Amino acid sequence: MSQPAESAVSAVGPVSPESPENTADSAALARIYADIEKSAGLLDVPCERAKVWPILTAYEDKLARSVIAFRVATGARNAGDLDCRFTMFPASTDPYAIALANDLTAKTDHPVGAFLGEIHRNFPIDTSGIDFGVVGGFKKTWSFFPADDLQGLAPLAELPSAPPALGENLDFFTRHGLHDRVSLVGIDYRHRTVNTYFAHAPAECFQPEGMRTLLREIGLPEPSERLLRLGREAFGIYTTVGWDSRKIERICFAVMTPDPFTLPVAIEPKIEHFLHHYPHDGDDRRSVYAITSAPDGEYHKVQAYYQWRAQMLNVMLLSDSEEGGA
Template sequence: MAELYATVEESARLLDVACHRDTVWPILSTYEDAFSHPAAVVAFRVATALRHAGELDCRFRTHPDVRDPYAVALSHGLTPKTDHPVGTLLADIHDRCFVESHGIDFGVVGGFKKIYGAFTPDDLQEASKLADIPSMPRSLAENVGFFARHGLDDRVGVLGIDYANRTVNVYFNEVPAESFAPDTILSTLREIGMATPSEQMLKLGEKAFGLYVTLGWDSPKIERICYAAATTDLTKLPVPVEPEIEKFVRSVPYGGDDRKFVYGVALTPRGEYYKLESHYKWKPNAVNFI
């Protein structure tokens, strides 16, 4: 764990991001078993959006035996207890679905942020059924028709709960190939009120393997949609890499012989921004999400 902390600290320094031991070390020590597990997956991520400036995110997968990593976070003081429905959502998901593994997301500045629940590839969930979970944002139910029209309703592979921003990410697996065609992307974005995409976004979208949407409790609308492409060589992507991300690639270390990236573009009603996840430790067939 000391080695991983040193890696996080050095990576943040190279990116001119403040890294405080009092923020990072408690998270690493709380989930120490996850990092030492043979199937451990650890990744670093940066984004070009203003709200992400000055931050380096770290993501890791927990051991499947950790049934409720949110309860663990609460008991160790990593996040405050809340009466908001976001605080009961993970438990409610477990009551209705088999969750194969979890992921934890934290920032070296912002601390504990998110928990992801991943379903098995042969047991993808239906958005229409997940919408019946009492603590789920009602915006999921409001958009079930949209998911069905695009062949996504029965393809939910991961749910990401953002405790800091009180939102939920819904990740879709085995997305129909036509969803990534430029004309389809354009019509999809118009349908849900997102900004007109750039040509760069459309080129990256054609190479995407999956997409996710962000939903909240305060609005029935989809807040954000993200398309993500995976590669072991960024030069093979059909788009230039953003300057902030290029600096990130030069600065963040990785373990093993191969390097893996997940490059995503997120669309909001106000515009688009880019995110890059670089895997420090990864295993073949590991769940991809950004």
């Protein structure tokens, strides 16, 4: 069982400008904001301090020890925004409660608003995090299970607020050896969807015929050659479901790499420009490159790490030798 969620109010208490520690914290926060603004500018994405700063201050006491990444994606769904991801919050953190307490998202009676609390009360949580868009604001929460205690999909599906699609597709996940390998759950409050990540997936899931079978069985288009080439190097697979459909909406294959330009995919010029110039902490550059299959076609995502922590490899169930693209 997880620890009790910490109070959102205590996590974001008032900052006294006279305190030297708070002055240092404010300087660090200003640096992060400036680098987010610069990163957004590389993509011609507008960055308004009034929209981004309240998110930074809400999670300020978590950021020094967090892993911070910037995510860029292709496709109409992702156009015109730069996503920022903060992870490795302490296990006791309730990131959704913090968002509500700071008016970063509206309270809702939809089951999406209750699902995170149910997960944290009923499952062991190792760490958590959030996503927000420079334009779109607060979007997601992330809950990581311990690396040595992957969870089953069936107990997740039994939670009162779980999307029905989790249970409806349990046979599919079981058939492909994914049902007992859940490492991470993401909750998208804007689109009202849930991502379930599967670690140590069977090798056949990353073979061309295995990928074709996965997509075919859930009614997604035939995979492109780019997806098949990337999938052979993937460390992770995840699916997306929602409350409005009993189908699996999307499936994604992801590769961790120190150099995305060595991967067997063509990177769009704007994303290539971003990867060459985005600010980052130190020389240990890492990225996650992913291709998602959706009903209307494939789109690509690059998660470039701005602030890295070596412990993140353990959270992602990876070792240095398992990184692709080297």
